[in-house]
Amino acid sequence: xxxxxxxxxxxxxxxxxxxxxxxxxxxxxxxxxxxxxxxxxxxxxxxxxxxxxxxxxxxxxxxxxxxxxxxxxxxxxxxxxxxxxxxxxxxxxxxxxxxxxxxxxxxxxxxxxxxxxxxxxxxxxxxxxxxxxxxxxxxxxxxxxxxxxxxxxxxxxxxxxxxxxxxxxxxxxxxxxxxxxxxxxxxxxxxxxxxxxxxxxxxxxxxxxxxxxxxxxxxxxxxxxxxxxxxxxxxxxxxxxxxxxxxxxxxxxx
Amino acid sequence: xxxxxxxxxxxxxxxxxxxxxxxxxxxxxxxxxxxxxxxxxxxxxxxxxxxxxxxxxxxxxxxxxxxxxxxxxxxxxxxxxxxxxxxxxxxxxxxxxxxxxxxxxxxxxxxxxxxxxxxxxxxxxxxxxxxxxxxxxxxxxxxxxxxxxxxxxxxxxxxxxxxxxxxxxxxxxxxxxxxxxxxxxxxxxxxxxxxxxxxxxxxxxxxxxxxxxxxxxxxxxxxxxxxxxxxxxxxxxxxxxxxxxxxxxxxxxx
DNA sequence: ATGTCTTTGTGAACGCGTGCACAAAGATGG
DNA sequence: CCATCTTTGTGCACGCGTTCACAAAGACAT
Numbered sequence: 001x002x003x004x005x006x007x008x009x010x011x012x013x014x015x016x017x018x019x020x021x022x023x024x025x026x027x028x029x030x031x032x033x034x035x036x037x038x039x040x041x042x043x044x045x046x047x048x049x050x051x052x053x054x055x056x057x058x059x060x061x062x063x064x065x066x067x068x069x070x071x072x073x074x075x076x077x078x079x080x081x082x083x084x085x086x087x088x089x090x091x092x093x094x095x096x097x098x099x100x101x102x103x104x105x106x107x108x109x110x111x112x113x114x115x116x117x118x119x120x121x122x123x124x125x126x127x128x129x130x131x132x133x134x135x136x137x138x139x140x141x142x143x144x145x146x147x148x149x150x151x152x153x154x155x156x157x158x159x160x161x162x163x164x165x166x167x168x169x170x171x172x173x174x175x176x177x178x179x180x181x182x183x184x185x186x187x188x189x190x191x192x193x194x195x196x197x198x199x200x201x202x203x204x205x206x207x208x209x210x211x212x213x214x215x216x217x218x219x220x221x222x223x224x225x226x227x228x229x230x231x232x233x234x235x236x237x238x239x240x241x242x243x244x245x246x247x248x249x250x251x252x253x254x
Numbered sequence: 255x256x257x258x259x260x261x262x263x264x265x266x267x268x269x270x271x272x273x274x275x276x277x278x279x280x281x282x283x284x285x286x287x288x289x290x291x292x293x294x295x296x297x298x299x300x301x302x303x304x305x306x307x308x309x310x311x312x313x314x315x316x317x318x319x320x321x322x323x324x325x326x327x328x329x330x331x332x333x334x335x336x337x338x339x340x341x342x343x344x345x346x347x348x349x350x351x352x353x354x355x356x357x358x359x360x361x362x363x364x365x366x367x368x369x370x371x372x373x374x375x376x377x378x379x380x381x382x383x384x385x386x387x388x389x390x391x392x393x394x395x396x397x398x399x400x401x402x403x404x405x406x407x408x409x410x411x412x413x414x415x416x417x418x419x420x421x422x423x424x425x426x427x428x429x430x431x432x433x434x435x436x437x438x439x440x441x442x443x444x445x446x447x448x449x450x451x452x453x454x455x456x457x458x459x460x461x462x463x464x465x466x467x468x469x470x471x472x473x474x475x476x477x478x479x480x481x482x483x484x485x486x487x488x489x490x491x492x493x494x495x496x497x498x499x500x501x502x503x504x505x506x507x508x
Numbered sequence: 509a510t511g512t513c514t515t516t517g518t519g520a521a522c523g524c525g526t527g528c529a530c531a532a533a534g535a536t537g538g
Numbered sequence: 539c540c541a542t543c544t545t546t547g548t549g550c551a552c553g554c555g556t557t558c559a560c561a562a563a564g565a566c567a568t
Contacts (some may be wrong), residue, residue, distance in 0.1 A: 019555060025463040052444035056557055063517055072565045088463050089470030103364045106358035113442060113459035118519040157469055182465040188367060190306035200461050200469050205367035207454050208277040209342050211436040214452045216343030217413055273525060310527055317547055325533045325546040
């Protein structure tokens with residue numbers, strides 16, 4: 001789950017189911033670890049355990065890529081690393097721009113995982129003129145005015161939005177107009193994009209809320225027959241909280 | 255998708271499908287925005303558009319919560335905000351600990367979306383003694399030694415892991431042993447947890463890789479009949495790259 | 509060669525999630 | 539009070555994803 005929505009052809013892209021694509025990076029990570037330990041081959045069972053999935057699922061996933069295993073033996077680690085990397089497009093260089101260099105944007109710029117898989121930070125962009133020129137993670141921040149030029153010059157096709165919610169759609173529109181066709185959105189907003197543009201979102205607040213739901217459920221099961229039964233709040237009654245902290249719908253730190 | 259794996263009862267928790275639970279925060283956000291604009295009611299069509307989903311899906315989602323709409327009119331915004339909040343468990347206070355105060359941990363601590371929905375940062379914890387006492391987002395960082403005491407004293411049931419990958423499992427074990435039953439994991443590792451503990455993961459690198467896959471596919475379609483056809487790499491042949499950047503499996507900045 | 513043993517690759521069944529399309533419910537106007 | 543119009547709530551069908559279970563494939567020993 002996470003595609004930003006709006007159009008979604010969703011269905012399998014060139015035979016490979018979306019759910020499988022989402023797991024390939026997981027397998028790749030486990031395989032890379034094995035590769036570093038110079039392990040030559042792994043069985044589906046072992047690899048599945050390392051990736052935290054079911055072995056049947058893993059085998060079916062790999063079957064979409066082709067027959068890369070050897071029966072009775074398992075999979076060749078190096079070979080599989082290469083095949084998955086290629087399938088994911090990681091054998092080429094992906095320049096990425098990060099827009100919105102606040103706390104989160106800076107953290108992303110410093111994130112080692114970016115560089116390690118062919119994702120090169122082409123530019124850091126912020127709307128604040130004060131930020132311009134200031135180096136973050138060794139890269140000087142550039143002003144939003146430069147956005148189109150950077151994207152065009154470097155052939156950037158992936159953009160990361162780490163701005164406050166209010167600025168996200170506007171930034172998104174500019175990215176798309178400039179030629180970006182894949183967006184990773186950290187701002188808590190639904191982005192509208194034209195057909196052909198992929199959006200994936202990461203929302204910390206949403207993840208926590210989902211955890212809270214399950215947490216509440218766990219707690220509620222023990223309490224079973226308690227006086228804590230919902231007080232059947234009268235309809236139309238205004239909820240108790242909501243007042244204090246103004247409650248902006250979850251504004252980004254930016 | 256995102257549940258950390260391992261056990262997964264996965265199926266619907268008390269009648270509410272997992273997919274629906276994952277969308278409730280989305281609806282809540284849209285509803286809160288409407289509430290701030292003092293909009294009294296919304297139709298499923300309008301709200302669905304604001305949340306970026308299909309209206310039939312939204313109605314079905316709400317039907318799991320009960321019949322909260324009025325035919326011919328729509329849904330009462332305030333009432334729905336309250337019902338969803340209650341369902342998600344947001345009417346109560348959720349103390350949260352963040353472990354690993356590096357770039358990302360600090361960004362999370364500063365993240366406004368945490369506080370705005372009943373999630374209170376109970377403590378920031380880091381293994382580095384140098385960090386101890388240093389205030390981040392107005393909260394003094396505490397040493398890992400204090401972890402168990404904090405969790406016990408404050409009744410913390412939700413933990414956020416923002417440590418490097420190598421430390422994540424260890425931190426996870428301690429959190430769980432101390433009583434935490436829900437974990438939001440930002441470290442690029444598969445966490446093993448006992449039955450009854452929920453794990454959700456957020457992995458920036460994985461999201462980018464998924465985007466890269468689709469991006470490559472888009473690019474490949476235009477090139478259709480090019481000489482760029484996969485050169486049918488000889489089996490067992492060592493992949494070309496892999497050498498340069500040491501390629502740590504995506505270590506956290508932390 | 510032949511047999512045994514391991515592990516892959518997949519056919520088939522099942523279940524969850526999605527979306528259509530419509531009947532029921534209520535609002536609103538005459 | 540009846541007719542009309544809007545919007546909800548849901549029965550139903552379809553498709554994707556998961557899992558089981560097993561036949562086919564290869565390694566390895568004899």
